[in-house]
Amino acid sequence: MGRVHGTVAPGYEPVRDAFVRNFGERGERGAAVTVYRDGRRVVDLWGGAKDVDGDVGAGGAPWERGTAQIVRSATKGVAAAVPLLLHQRGELDLDAPVGSYWPEFKARGKERVLVRHVLAHRAGVPALDRPLTPAEALDPDLGAAVVAAQAPFWVPGEDHGYHAQTYSWLVGELVRRVTGRPVGEWLAEEIARPLGLDLWLGLPEAEARRVGRLGRVEAPAGLGGLRMRPKRNVAEAYADAESLTRRAFGAIDPSPDENDAAYRAAALPASNGVATADGLARFYAGLVGGVEGGGRLFTPATVEAARAEASAGPDRVLVVNTRFGLGYMLHGAASPLLGPGSFGHPGRGGALGFADPESGVAFGYVTNGMNKGVTADPRAQSLVRALRESL
Numbered sequence: 001m002g003r004v005h006g007t008v009a010p011g012y013e014p015v016r017d018a019f020v021r022n023f024g025e026r027g028e029r030g031a032a033v034t035v036y037r038d039g040r041r042v043v044d045l046w047g048g049a050k051d052v053d054g055d056v057g058a059g060g061a062p063w064e065r066g067t068a069q070i071v072r073s074a075t076k077g078v079a080a081a082v083p084l085l086l087h088q089r090g091e092l093d094l095d096a097p098v099g100s101y102w103p104e105f106k107a108r109g110k111e112r113v114l115v116r117h118v119l120a121h122r123a124g125v126p127a128l129d130r131p132l133t134p135a136e137a138l139d140p141d142l143g144a145a146v147v148a149a150q151a152p153f154w155v156p157g158e159d160h161g162y163h164a165q166t167y168s169w170l171v172g173e174l175v176r177r178v179t180g181r182p183v184g185e186w187l188a189e190e191i192a193r194p195l196g197l198d199l200w201l202g203l204p205e206a207e208a209r210r211v212g213r214l215g216r217v218e219a220p221a222g223l224g225g226l227r228m229r230p231k232r233n234v235a236e237a238y239a240d241a242e243s244l245t246r247r248a249f250g251a252i253d254p255s256p257d258e259n260d261a262a263y264r265a266a267a268l269p270a271s272n273g274v275a276t277a278d279g280l281a282r283f284y285a286g287l288v289g290g291v292e293g294g295g296r297l298f299t300p301a302t303v304e305a306a307r308a309e310a311s312a313g314p315d316r317v318l319v320v321n322t323r324f325g326l327g328y329m330l331h332g333a334a335s336p337l338l339g340p341g342s343f344g345h346p347g348r349g350g351a352l353g354f355a356d357p358e359s360g361v362a363f364g365y366v367t368n369g370m371n372k373g374v375t376a377d378p379r380a381q382s383l384v385r386a387l388r389e390s391l
Contacts (some may be wrong), residue, residue, distance in 0.1 A: 004047035006032075006065070006381035011390055017305050022379045023048060024284050027217045030054070030063040031350075031367040032277035033200050036285040038360040039292060044185065044278065045388075052215035052368040062213075068198060068210045068276045069366045070151035070258050074353050075273030077345030078168055078283060079201065079299065080119055080306070080327020081188055087115075088302045092178050094326070098123075098170075101177045102144075108151040117157050117328040118170045120310035124152030125170070126163040126249035126317050134256035138266040143169035152246060154316065160324065161244065161316030164348075165251035168270035184267030192279075195286040195294035199279035202267035211274055214258050216349075217369035234374055237319045248317045275353075280364030284344060284355035288362065303357060318374065335375040338363070338388060349373065352380040359391055 004023070008016045015035065022028040030048035034041065046063050054060030086092035092101075094116040099106035105113070110125070117123045128150055136142050147169045153161070163170065175183040184202035192199050200207065215325035237245035256263050264274060275283075282291055286301055298306065307325045315322040315334075323330040328343040335346055337354045338361055344354020349370030355362045365380050 006043075006045035009042040012387075014386040014389045015383060016306045017027035017112070018382045019045050019047070022382060026379045026382065027369060027371075028200050028367065029217055029369040030067070030212055031365065031369070032063065032065075032363050033365045033380070034068065034277040034281040034363075034388060036291060036362040039285055039289050044275070045087075049212075050315050050368070051213035052217065052309055055271070060329065063212065063368075065278075066198065066276060067212055068098060068170060068274050068279070069212055069351070070209070070214055070264065071273050071275050071280065071351035071366055072271050072347030072370075073164070073355070074280065074345050074347035074351040075201065075269060075271055076185070077328050077353055078169050078199065078273050078275075078280075079167075079183060079269035080345075081283075081287065082183055083115065083119065083171065084302055084306055084326060085297060086178055086189065087305075088299060094119075094305070097202075098174060102148070102173055104145070104148040107149055110152055110156060113152075113156040116310065116326060118167075118174065118267065120160060120324050121163050121167075121315075122157050122311055123163065123170060124154045124156040124159045125150045125166055125223055126161045126251075127153065127165065127244060129253045131247075131251055131253035131364045132215075134252060134254065137165075137168075137256065137268065138253045138262065139171045140169065140172055140176070140267070159316060160311035160313075160322070161324065162248065162318045163244070163270070164248045164317065165270050166167060166248075168268040171269045172267065181306060182267060183269055189308055191283070191286075191297065195297070197275075197282055197283060197286075199273065199275040199283055201269060203264040205265070207265065207274075208261060211264065211379050212368045213297060214370060217371060220310065228304075234318050234320065235372065245317050245319060253287045275364070275366060277364040280351070280353040280366060281362045282364070283362075284353055284364065285362035288357045289360055307341065307357075322375075329375070336381060336384065338352070338384060346375045346377065346380070348375075350377045350380065352377065352384075361387070361391070363387065
């Protein structure tokens with residue numbers, strides 16, 4: 001698999017050890033992890049193959065420090081910063097109906113959906129009556145129109161369920177109605193460029209060579225994703241073609257080819273952001289405390305809004321108890337982060353980014369090998385445990 005490269009500051013050796021073990025014990029193929037503390041980079045590690053099906057020993061390209069990868073739903077935490085910054089600037093009211101910015105959305109019982117309901121997965125439209133094809137899903141106008149016409153699956157605001165795919169068109173269209181700009185463009189100009197982030201929502205052609213091939217890997221027996229036993233777990237619910245779980249994750253059907261250039265170049269705020277581990281960690285460092293060469297994005301009040309519990313309890317889509325702030329998953333059994341005040345977002349199958357304001361920590365992990373787990377990948381969790389030990 002090739003050697004692990006990079007550096008750790010004194011005291012963070014447990015993170016390096018855990019990262020190395022992931023390759024030997026948890027099926028890792030290629031990955032990187034970066035940690036900032038109080039705006040200073042203290043962990044910067046990468047290793048393995050750039051492509052999941054590559055083999056460094058047989059001439060495959062190695063993962064390099066600048067290698068980037070699709071981070072799936074970790075994109076949601078990045079995209080959530082856009083409406084929160086618009087609110088911070090006085091351009092978007094979190095307590096206003098979505099329909100006040102997007103009149104077509106008021107159809108079929110969604111008149112009372114508030115902006116904060118969208119960010120907290122309470123809007124009631126996690127699935128579509130007719131899934132979109134991959135080509136249709138990349139058309140923001142079509143996606144927005146279909147979501148606007150969709151009847152809710154519960155009374156909006158009265159319950160929560162993970163909007164796995166529809167979050168793309170909800171957030172994307174809301175931002176476009178408020179700013180007149182596509183969400184990926186706004187993020188690039190107002191967040192990524194000022195902070196110097198290797199992070200994109202809509203991958204530029206010039207950066208495509210840096211992105212490795214994504215694929216499925218299987219963790220060794222006994223090292224699978226988080227196992228919780230309510231009446232059914234998310235894997236069992238997903239296996240039921242009629243379940244809301246399957247319909248929410250299958251709002252794009254068939255699943256898009258994540259290695260396709262057209263897919264990577266599109267902007268789906270729910271699922272197709274591309275980042276280096278440093279880009280993801282630096283983003284979260286920029287939210288809560290600032291980093292060298294870039295200022296702080298969120299005021300203390302916006303940090304508190306982002307991580308204040310807005311949804312908790314049984315999730316109608318993920319079927320376990322989940323906790324959400326505004327656009328961010330919060331520390332809990334379904335998505336363990338560093339501590340009670342942490343907020344961030346995992347990506348299905350591996351990636352993870354979060355901030356912990358109390359310790360001044362920002363964390364980013366990206367991988368090319370997708371496991372079956374949805375919210376608590378064992379490789380990412382091993383790194384988080386090691387980070388907790390280091391602190």
